Amino acid sequence: MSYATEPEGKAAQTAPEGVKGGTRPGFVRRIADSDIWYSFTRSPLTMVSAVVTAIFMLAALFAPLIAPHNPFDPASISIMDSFYPPIWEADSDPRFLLGSDDQGRDVLSTILYGMRISLAVGFASVIFAMVIGVTLGLLAGYLGGWVDSVIMRIADVQLTFPAILIALLINGVARAMAGPQSYDNVVFAVLVLSIGLSFWVQYARTVRGSVLVEANKEYVLAAKLIGLKPITIMFKHVLPNVLGPVLVIATINLALAIITEATLSFLGVGVPPTEPSLGTLIRIGNDFLFSGEWWVTIFPGITLAILALAVNLLGDWLRDALNPKLR
Template identity: 85%
Template structure:
């Protein structure tokens, strides 16, 4: 009598599966991508833990002295040891303002990308799956918005909100206005990309089987079709994060962003620009370098993710 030996395969956990995936293999084979990820992680962590590592709280008037204004960086002959990157016109430590300013820039960037993703993905799913008049209306609205630059759309929304709320109430809701303005400027890319993917997925067997067993369109779209179209969405979201941060900096530089009392990187650049030609170059140069490094690192990650998720390049 023969004995049957049953071999049970142990399924690896999510972490191990990721380490064995093509995505991680592509990541560790690219030194530039690793460097971009490290730089992005350092900047994000520095912004998150700004209250712990910043030498000064630039939002606290009690910790600021106007006597300390316009100190150059610490390595200059006139610099002070307590102000590594110098001080601005209000006596605020530039390093501290950069750390706190990145918190605002990153918060606006992440929130606006999430808003644009939710709006764009939802409308793209509806347009691609329902089709007909609904598809035509959504896509024509998207085509009309594409004729306006994103910064112009954001300026228009910001101006309308400023006129409705008034100058005093506007300062209290400026963060949400920026998120809404930038989010409504970037939803079109998600909608068009998702719509095209849904048109391909809608004729596949699993969608036809789901219809046959009587699942609702909402369930089919969000539980079955959506997971299969998330790849391009993640790529767009990564690239749009850098664009959202730059758009917020542009709006703040133009004076329609966060107030100077709670500056983002764009506001810091605008404040320093007024003193650039009088010799106080550090007030604008260091925030500008930080913004450029942050946007470049995120863009490089987006480029890598786009190539890594492209099956034609594997």
């Protein structure tokens, strides 16, 4: 009897701290005990930014359910309802909490629906840029030689041009190829393509530098020794170890992508006015800013500024949290 109970006692004594009965802690417990969660809970500004970002994203996601009106439905819009001021001003209409625009659309509803387009373009363009940049960075850093030289020289040339100019160039070429009648059908894909191709360089250069460090480590040399293919080593073994900086860049670039989309829409080369994003709403309202209808452009502008600021603050926190020198 004593021989049966002794191993159990030893197992209980040698079990790692926080592991009950020799089982691994749950996913939630591991997150709660992590350094990133500790850093997050010790930064009130970061927590507020996360809450604001989550509220904006949820509001955009459930816009059809919470928006007072559907601004994209012509049957529910009346030109007679145009230019109603916000509800706290005189001559307002209780149907329009933040007022109405020149077409009689509810400004609050257009902001909620406009955030859906802005966030969708932002997320899609960031994912597109990340896929291209990470792939090219892995190839450049791992293969080296002429592959590295060609990719990095292309990146150097692109860095000499502002991202907005590259986006305008790609957008103009796509508009000319698609034609004015078909452009509205492909404008979302064109925006994602133009913004994504403007931001891939940061991912490629960052991943290339990380791969050059990882390529000389023992696990990579061991993988080569047992005969694994280069593509397997790059994507299965090296890539997981270089994702930290990539996530930081993606978070910061999300805010930049949203602002870039808003800039393109403000310049008139973004989404059409019939399905406006935040940038389109600002451009439409700018025409009436000095005639007294300030709410048409001010509220979308404030929404864009708060959203971009909150995402940027999250990116700054994530950069510091993933930096081992600051722990």
